[in-house]
Amino acid sequence: MTGPSDEPRAAAREPCGPEGLRDGAEDRDKSGDRPKAVSSGPAHGAPGGRGKAAEGGSNAAARRRRQGKHPAYGALDLGTNNCRLLVARPSRRGFVVIDAFSRIIRLGEGVSHSGRLSDVAMDRTIRALMVCRDKMQRRGVERSRLISTEACRIAENSDEFIARVHDYTGLELEIVSQETEARLAVSGCASLLDPACDGALIFDIGGGSSELIWLDLSERSHNWRASVYDRLEAQNCISAWTSLPVGVVTLAEKFGGCHVTPDIYEAMVADVSRQLETFEKANGLREKVANGNSHLLGTSGTVTTIAGIKLDLPAYDRKRVDGCWLKSGEVREVSKLLVGMTFEQRVAQPCVGADRADLVLAGCAILEAIMRLWPCERLRVADRGLREGMLATMMAEDGFRDTRRRRKRRRASSNPSHSPD
Known part of the structure; x- marks a missing residue:
C-alpha cells in the first residue's frame, strides 16, 4: 500500500472487475435466506452515518490513540449496481487504505420500470452491508460516511429500505444529491488530473446515473499535490456539471445487455447522445475541448474494464490500471472488440466476467457518446471516486494535513528566501 488510495494487495489477485477485494464466504452465498435483523439498536455498535464514531471496535481505537496512531475512517458508496467500502488512515501523502470491499448487488435492478426497490435486491444489498459493517468494526473505524445514490434517489420505497438497513445492520445511510455526488x-x-492541462472533463458512468463535470483548471491557486486539502480545492475549479438519468443498468434494461448487435449498440449511443445535447448547448464544451489543452478523466467500471482489456491483463490489476492513459482510438478498438463478442465470450473475458457481461456494452455506449460529442485524444483512467472523495473530506474536516507541506512551510518561515509553491 504505497499510494494515497491504493487498495490492499489482495485486490490484484481478483480474477475480474475493477474493484478487487471481496469477502469470499459472503460472495459464495447464493441462498435466498433473508438477513436476520438485530434485536435492538445498532448492530454491535456498528459505525453509523456521517460523522458518527463506531462503538464497536472502540477498545482498539482507544489503544491506537494511546499509541499515537491516526484514527481509521470508513467510506461506503452504495450505488445502483455496486456496494463499495474503503477503510483508511491519514498519512503523509493523504491517506493509506487498510481495508476494502466491493460487491455487485444490483440494488436498482428493475427500478427504472417499477419505481421500487425489490425485496430480493434489498436483501442482497443488506447481506453485503453486513460485511461492510463487520469490516469497519474489526478495523476500529471512528468516523464514517455511508452514502447511497441514484437507485435510492428515485425509488419510491427508499425510506423503507433505509429503515430496513438500520434495523438489520445498525448502519445509517445518507441519500446524497446529484451535485454532492459530482463534487x-x-x-x-x-x-x-494532468497539471499541464487547462481543462478536464470528468465523467462517472454509474449504474443508474452518469455524472459529467467540466473543470476549468486555470482556477487552481497553486500546483496540486496529493493532500486531502488539494483534493477538496479541486471542487473550486468546477465550471459546469450535470447528472444524466442513465447508467449501465438502466441502459441495459432498456435495450438489452446480453445479446447486443452493432445496430442495438448504435441505438444505445444515439439515445445517450440525445441526453447529452442539453448540457453541451448550455456550456459549449465542444469548442473548449477542441481549442484548449484538455483531457478526459473517467472514474467508472466501464473505463477500468476497457483499460484492463487493452493492457491484456490475465487478471484485473488495479496498480496497472489506475492512472493509466488511453488514446481515443484504443478505447474504440476495445469497444468494437466487445461488440463483436457473444455474451459467453464476454463472460470468459477476465476483466469482464459473469457479473458485468450484460452491462459492459451499455457502459461502452455511454462512453462512445461522450467521446463523439467532445472529441479528445487522451483519456485518463481512475479506479477511484466517491469513496476517496468522502475520505478526503472527513480527514480535512478533522484537520489532517499533508505533513510534507507543513514541513516545507516551516522551512519557508525560517528562511525568507525560500518560497513554497
Missing part, C-alpha cells in the same frame, strides 16, 4: 467524484480523482 465527491472530483475530489476522489483530483490527484490524477
Whole structure:
C-alpha cells in the first residue's frame, strides 16, 4: 500500500472487475435466506452515518490513540449496481487504505420500470452491508460516511429500505444529491488530473446515473499535490456539471445487455447522445475541448474494464490500471472488440466476467457518446471516486494535513528566501 488510495494487495489477485477485494464466504452465498435483523439498536455498535464514531471496535481505537496512531475512517458508496467500502488512515501523502470491499448487488435492478426497490435486491444489498459493517468494526473505524445514490434517489420505497438497513445492520445511510455526488467524484480523482492541462472533463458512468463535470483548471491557486486539502480545492475549479438519468443498468434494461448487435449498440449511443445535447448547448464544451489543452478523466467500471482489456491483463490489476492513459482510438478498438463478442465470450473475458457481461456494452455506449460529442485524444483512467472523495473530506474536516507541506512551510518561515509553491 504505497499510494494515497491504493487498495490492499489482495485486490490484484481478483480474477475480474475493477474493484478487487471481496469477502469470499459472503460472495459464495447464493441462498435466498433473508438477513436476520438485530434485536435492538445498532448492530454491535456498528459505525453509523456521517460523522458518527463506531462503538464497536472502540477498545482498539482507544489503544491506537494511546499509541499515537491516526484514527481509521470508513467510506461506503452504495450505488445502483455496486456496494463499495474503503477503510483508511491519514498519512503523509493523504491517506493509506487498510481495508476494502466491493460487491455487485444490483440494488436498482428493475427500478427504472417499477419505481421500487425489490425485496430480493434489498436483501442482497443488506447481506453485503453486513460485511461492510463487520469490516469497519474489526478495523476500529471512528468516523464514517455511508452514502447511497441514484437507485435510492428515485425509488419510491427508499425510506423503507433505509429503515430496513438500520434495523438489520445498525448502519445509517445518507441519500446524497446529484451535485454532492459530482463534487465527491472530483475530489476522489483530483490527484490524477494532468497539471499541464487547462481543462478536464470528468465523467462517472454509474449504474443508474452518469455524472459529467467540466473543470476549468486555470482556477487552481497553486500546483496540486496529493493532500486531502488539494483534493477538496479541486471542487473550486468546477465550471459546469450535470447528472444524466442513465447508467449501465438502466441502459441495459432498456435495450438489452446480453445479446447486443452493432445496430442495438448504435441505438444505445444515439439515445445517450440525445441526453447529452442539453448540457453541451448550455456550456459549449465542444469548442473548449477542441481549442484548449484538455483531457478526459473517467472514474467508472466501464473505463477500468476497457483499460484492463487493452493492457491484456490475465487478471484485473488495479496498480496497472489506475492512472493509466488511453488514446481515443484504443478505447474504440476495445469497444468494437466487445461488440463483436457473444455474451459467453464476454463472460470468459477476465476483466469482464459473469457479473458485468450484460452491462459492459451499455457502459461502452455511454462512453462512445461522450467521446463523439467532445472529441479528445487522451483519456485518463481512475479506479477511484466517491469513496476517496468522502475520505478526503472527513480527514480535512478533522484537520489532517499533508505533513510534507507543513514541513516545507516551516522551512519557508525560517528562511525568507525560500518560497513554497
